[in-house]
Amino acid sequence: MSTLVALWRIPSARFALLVLAAVALLAVFGGALAPHDPLKQYTDDVLQGPSGAHLLGTDYVGRDVLSRLMEGTRLSVLGAVEAVLIGGLLGVPSGLVSAWLGPRLEWITLRISDTLVVLPFTVFAIAVAGTLGNGLQQAMIAIGILISPIFYRVTRAAALGLRKVQYVEAAELMGATEWWTLRRHIWNKVLPNVAVTAAHATGAALLVVASLAFLGLGVTPPAPTWGGMLSSDLGYLAQQPWAPIFPALLMMATVGSLNLLADAVREATGATTAPRRRTRPTPSASREEQRDVVTS
Amino acid sequence: MTLVASAPAPPAAPAALAPDGAGAAVRRTLPALRSFASVAAVTVTVLLLASVVTFALGALSDSNPAAAALGETATPADIARLDHEFGLDRPLPQQYLSWVGNALTGDLGRSWFTTIPVADSIRTALPVDLSIASLALVLAILIGGGAGIGAALSNGGVVDRAVTLVCSLLGTLPPFVIGMALIVVFAVKLQLLPAGGYVPIQADPLEWLRFAILPALALSLDVAASIARQLRTSLVGELHENYAVGAEMRGFGRRRVLFGHVLRNAAGPTLAVIGLAIPLIIGGAVMTEKLFGLPGVAQLSLQAAEKGDVPVVLGTLLVTAVVVVIASLVVNLLQVLLNPVARRGSGATGAAR
Numbered sequence: 001m002s003t004l005v006a007l008w009r010i011p012s013a014r015f016a017l018l019v020l021a022a023v024a025l026l027a028v029f030g031g032a033l034a035p036h037d038p039l040k041q042y043t044d045d046v047l048q049g050p051s052g053a054h055l056l057g058t059d060y061v062g063r064d065v066l067s068r069l070m071e072g073t074r075l076s077v078l079g080a081v082e083a084v085l086i087g088g089l090l091g092v093p094s095g096l097v098s099a100w101l102g103p104r105l106e107w108i109t110l111r112i113s114d115t116l117v118v119l120p121f122t123v124f125a126i127a128v129a130g131t132l133g134n135g136l137q138q139a140m141i142a143i144g145i146l147i148s149p150i151f152y153r154v155t156r157a158a159a160l161g162l163r164k165v166q167y168v169e170a171a172e173l174m175g176a177t178e179w180w181t182l183r184r185h186i187w188n189k190v191l192p193n194v195a196v197t198a199a200h201a202t203g204a205a206l207l208v209v210a211s212l213a214f215l216g217l218g219v220t221p222p223a224p225t226w227g228g229m230l231s232s233d234l235g236y237l238a239q240q241p242w243a244p245i246f247p248a249l250l251m252m253a254t255v256g257s258l259n260l261l262a263d264a265v266r267e268a269t270g271a272t273t274a275p276r277r278r279t280r281p282t283p284s285a286s287r288e289e290q291r292d293v294v295t296s
Numbered sequence: 297m298t299l300v301a302s303a304p305a306p307p308a309a310p311a312a313l314a315p316d317g318a319g320a321a322v323r324r325t326l327p328a329l330r331s332f333a334s335v336a337a338v339t340v341t342v343l344l345l346a347s348v349v350t351f352a353l354g355a356l357s358d359s360n361p362a363a364a365a366l367g368e369t370a371t372p373a374d375i376a377r378l379d380h381e382f383g384l385d386r387p388l389p390q391q392y393l394s395w396v397g398n399a400l401t402g403d404l405g406r407s408w409f410t411t412i413p414v415a416d417s418i419r420t421a422l423p424v425d426l427s428i429a430s431l432a433l434v435l436a437i438l439i440g441g442g443a444g445i446g447a448a449l450s451n452g453g454v455v456d457r458a459v460t461l462v463c464s465l466l467g468t469l470p471p472f473v474i475g476m477a478l479i480v481v482f483a484v485k486l487q488l489l490p491a492g493g494y495v496p497i498q499a500d501p502l503e504w505l506r507f508a509i510l511p512a513l514a515l516s517l518d519v520a521a522s523i524a525r526q527l528r529t530s531l532v533g534e535l536h537e538n539y540a541v542g543a544e545m546r547g548f549g550r551r552r553v554l555f556g557h558v559l560r561n562a563a564g565p566t567l568a569v570i571g572l573a574i575p576l577i578i579g580g581a582v583m584t585e586k587l588f589g590l591p592g593v594a595q596l597s598l599q600a601a602e603k604g605d606v607p608v609v610l611g612t613l614l615v616t617a618v619v620v621v622i623a624s625l626v627v628n629l630l631q632v633l634l635n636p637v638a639r640r641g642s643g644a645t646g647a648a649r
Contacts, residue, residue, distance in 0.1 A: 111338065115345040117572075118624070120579025123597065123616045127350070130601025130609035131357035207470040211583055214472050215598065227470070234476060234587070237491075241480040248473045255468035 006268040013264030016257035023254050026073040034067035038224050047239050056246050059229070060236050065246060072224035073250075079140050079218065079225075080205035084198055086144025087205075091151025092194055098152070099159035100182065113149035121146055121208050122215065129217050139218035143208055147201055151194065158193040162186050192269035199262035203255040210251060226251050335628070339621060346617040347399070350610050351392050359604035360384065361408040382408070382607075404611035409603060414611035417596055422615065424592035425581045427497050428508050432515035432577055437570070439516060440523025444566075447524065448531035449554065459528065463521040472583045475514030479587075482510060492589035511584040518580065519573040526569040530562040537561075563634055571627035575620050 007013040031038070035055070042054075042062035050057045056065040098109045121143060128142040129135075162168055162185065171181050212218045213227030226247040233243040361378040379385045382405075383394065398405065404414035447459040466474070483491035489510050497504040534540055535558055543553045582594035593612050600608035 111341045112345060114338065115342045115349065118342060118346060118575060118617050118620045119349070119613070120575045120582070120616060120620065122579040122582040123594070123613055126582070126594070126597045126601050127353055127609045127613040130597070130604060131353045131359070131606055134601070203468070207468075210470045211472060214470070214583065215586055230470075230473060230476070237476065237480055238484055241484055244473060244476050248469060251470070251473075252465065252468040256464070259464065259468065 003265075003268055007261075007264055010264045010267065012260045013268070016260040016264065019253050019257040020261065023073060023077060023250075023257075026070055027077040028074070030070035030073045034064075034070040036064035036067040038063060038067040038071040039222055040064070047236060049240075057240075057243070059232060059243070065229070065243070068224040068229055069226070069246060069250060072226050072229060072247075075136070075219050075223060076206065076209055076213075076226045077254075079136060079209040080202055082140045083143040083147060083205045083209070084202045086141060087147030087201060088151050088194065088198060090145065091148035091153075092155045092190075094148075095152040095155025096159055096182065096186070096190065099156045100163065100178075100186075102163075109152070113152050116146055116149045119146060122211060125208075125212050125217055126215070134217060136218050139209075139212050143205060143212075147205065150201055151197055154193050154197045155190055158190045159186050162189055192265065195269070196262045196266045199258045199265065203258035203262075206251065206255055206258075335625075339625065343618065343621060346621075347396050347614060348392075350614045350617070351395060353613070354606050354610045355388055355391075357604075357606055359606055382406075399614060404614070405607040407600070407608050408605050414607050417608065418593060418611055418615050421591060421593045421596045422619075423496070424494060424590050425578070425585070425594070426619070427504070428512050428515065428584065428590070428592075429577050429581050431508055431512035432519070432581075433570070433574075435512055436516035436519040436523055436573070436577075440520035441527060441566075443520065443524035444527030444531065445554070445559075447528040448535065449550065451532055451535075456528070459524055463525050466517055466521040470583075471514060471518050471580045472587050474517050475511070475584055475587045478510050478514050494588075494590045507588075511581075511588045511590065514587070515577060515580045515584050519570070519577060522569050522573060523566055527562060527566045530565045531558060534558045534562045560634065564631055567627055567631045567634065571624050571631075574623045574627065578616055578620055578623075 007017070026033075036042075040063065042058060042064070044062065045054065045058050046062045047060055048054055048058045048062075054064050054066065056069065059065055059068070094109060098105050124146060125139055125142050128138050132138050165185075168181055168185050171185060172178075176184075209218065210225070210227030210230065213225045214231040216231070219225045219228060229247045230244050233240065233247075236243065360375055361382050361384070376385070383391060386394075395405070402415055404418070406413055407417070443459045443463075447456040450456045479491050482489045490507055491510075494507050495503040497508075531554070535554070537558075540553055540558050543557055544550065548556070581592065582597075584590070585592040585594040586598070593616065597609055597612040599605075600612070
């Protein structure tokens with residue numbers, strides 16, 4: 001709670017939270033608030049520009065762009081959130097375990113995470129669609145698995161140095177169970193880093209979901225998604241060169257807010273106080289700060 | 297895209313132990329050998345795991361050659377016959393071993409539909425991706441490097457802020473939107489460049505460049521942004537180090553210090569960012585292929601995925617993983633050449649990322 005209050009004091013975080021709240025609202029109520037049926041084809045008004053009847057114009061079969069944007073928010077956002085949840089559920093516990101149990105598991109878990117990093121998102125998602133079938137669940141699980149190394153590495157890096165910290169040793173000497181120490185001391189230090197990573201990863205997952213929809217993977221048309229709308233706009237760039245702007249702007253606002261929020265969380269909670277090898281003046285408090293400490 | 301860029305950046309190299317005395321040469325070569333061995337072990341493990349993941353996808357799949365080729369009309373007898381023909385009735389470990397063994401000799405099986413060897417299809421499609429990805433990488437280094445150096449030189453100034461702003465904006469857009477914007481500007485409005493199509497580089501390099509420049513540019517901007525951001529951060533950091541300040545105090549110009557001393561040291565983390573960006577570039581090539589209608593691996597893989605042509609899908613995934621691993625190794629090697637300290641320690645972990 002105090003973190004939220006601290007966040008609210010940072011102007012950029014306030015802006016980001018407002019935008020994200022609006023997007024969340026759209027995701028829940030977007031379909032109900034939409035002025036038109038997102039699937040209804042107004043065949044007389046095909047490829048119209050913005051007007052009173054259709055605030056953002058119509059697409060190539062005459063569907064209302066605004067309504068499709070509002071309805072499409074749900075699938076786009078839910079998909080990204082699901083992927084990040086899967087990634088976090090896989091990555092955070094394995095990161096904690098690998099940092100806690102030390103070198104016994106370290107080598108092989110690191111190699112697994114290396115392997116997952118090597119596989120490109122889109123190619124892997126295509127392969128999953130080709131073998132396990134094309135669906136939103138398959139695509140999101142695939143992305144979640146590929147995202148998990150990020151959580152794994154961040155968690156591991158944050159937890160690694162804590163094993164030898166004096167207060168952890170003191171707790172162990174006083175007879176605290178491993179589980180208690182983990183929950184009480186380690187988790188509090190790891191959580192801010194995980195939160196920052198989750199915000200970044202959600203933004204990135206939104207982009208990946210959009211990319212997959214663009215390739216025709218995941219959500220099947222005519223159900224609207226941001227990426228799907230962009231991909232259908234592609235065929236009509238000559239007639240409507242401005243059409244991709246609306247979904248792109250909405251996406252930029254969402255992903256940008258998530259990135260701003262991540263930076264603000266880092267600032268408010270001091271997530272960068274994770275053990276780092278070199279402390280060096282890095283003026284841009286951006287994501288490069290998440291230095292790995294694998295070498296230690 | 298921001299995803300892998302937000303993954304951990306390069307491991308900070310541990311302080312080197314100064315070699316002293318007669319055993320210095322031995323002490324210098326021994327860690328190099330050991331790190332070579334560990335890099336090899338990591339690479340082999342990663343490739344092995346990648347092949348297991350790929351094969352597991354195929355094994356979990358419920359599509360079979362008969363259903364793929366004959367559709368609904370396939371009888372159980374057909375299924376059994378074709379399964380036997382493609383060796384799918386053998387136990388899974390045996391299938392895996394023969395698949396990997398064949399893959400090592402360059403045989404990835406045959407397509408269930410056309411029975412064309414998968415390796416042949418990939419061999420014709422791969423140069424498209426590789427040439428465009430390499431051009432994109434060159435563009436990304438030029439654009440990102442230029443922007444990063446410019447931003448570091450005007451630390452806090454207008455250029456710096458502009459570069460930072462553009463980089464953050466680029467990070468919030470999926471790469472295909474950038475490609476669409478480029479199509480609108482260069483193909484639709486200015487009518488300068490074609491919006492799609494491809495000419496092989498062997499046929500006509502100039503014509504190839506005309507077709508390849510837009511896809512490559514679309515692919516590179518994202519990576520250029522992360523290069524610029526990292527280069528700026530490490531350059532600004534290095535410029536505060538004692539040796540840089542000292543050089544400046546001795547009367548060297550800012551530029552001379554930057555290009556002569558600092559850039560070499562700042563390049564390490566930037567190279568690591570490039571290494572992390574390679575899967576992004578290869579994965580992004582899939583998007584640009586679709587966007588610009590290029591006859592590359594992704595089209596092959598997408599078409600195969602639609603039909604359920606498992607061998608082709610698995611082959612493309614495996615080849616992509618191998619390409620990424622090789623490219624990462626090259627980047628890793630460059631890093632080692634640039635910074636002898638990185639030879640110790642980080643060799644083991646930084647290899648296949």
